[in-house]
Amino acid sequence: MKDEFSRFHPVVNFAYFALIIGCSMVFMHPVCLTISILxxxxxxxxxxGKRAVKFNLLYMIPMLIVTALINPAFNHEGITILDYLPSGNPLTLESIAYGVAAAAMFISVICWFSCYNAVMTSDKFIYLFGRIIPALSLVLSMVLRFVPKFKAQLAVVTTAQRCIGRDVSNGSLLFRIRNGTRILSIMTTWMLENAVETAASMRSRGYGLPGRTAFSLFRFDRRDGYAITAIAVVGGYTLIGSYSHAMYYRYFPSMNGVELTAYSASVFLSYALLCSIPLVINVREGVIWKHSQSNV
Structure with a gap:
């Protein structure tokens, strides 16, 4: 599915994800966590698409449950005691609630980073930081694209080893371990060679040299200006609301938060708008496209 937000200028994309990921890490109010994870x-x-559905259902939700269950086993703060563990430590409602909140925060940040990796490609990152921090931007770009490349190469190597009967699904346990070690050795060699080749290729092209220019198709136009203004206004209002404790919530020693007022509700709405900006842009572009087609 075409994502219109990824077609915006890299400054807009990076500013949005930097703001939204930072807010997702800081805002621990249940309403904010619900908005962010949703x-x-x-x-x-x-x-x-389907890969994200599978990943969220098979990995993110179980991780949410496990993390929420682990916290009460080690954290015994809180005044609302529900029961006592076999060790004699109290099981408190506050520790359970904080475990759920921390797990929701962790999962939402992972999901936002998955969106970041899909939108902020390596060429966008190098475009933004290539002149400021050329070496670090190259390393970060290689790291961000390493995981998908590693997975693709691992699938190729595993298929090749399976064709000659040397994968990890056949034979005795010792034979499987030996085959797994061989695959790991192949992947390690490929990883090191790929890093050396990439570094040598970029050095031969003069990457990082003073005065070097780089071709780019990115142009900051009026649409990008509107988008960055909307992000700044909505994000600024949300941050001001957070600074004024409109989204205050504590878990220990007892759960307590700010009363819901018209101002706090507007701050929550502002945060929801901030989180929905990419989806709003895509829906708007879809409506415009269908309207233009109907007029043809």
């Missing part, structure tokens, strides 16, 4: 799930599914 929109991150939806946008990741919009970008990655």
């Amino acid at each position: 929109f991150s799930f939806v946008y990741s599914i919009y970008l990655n």
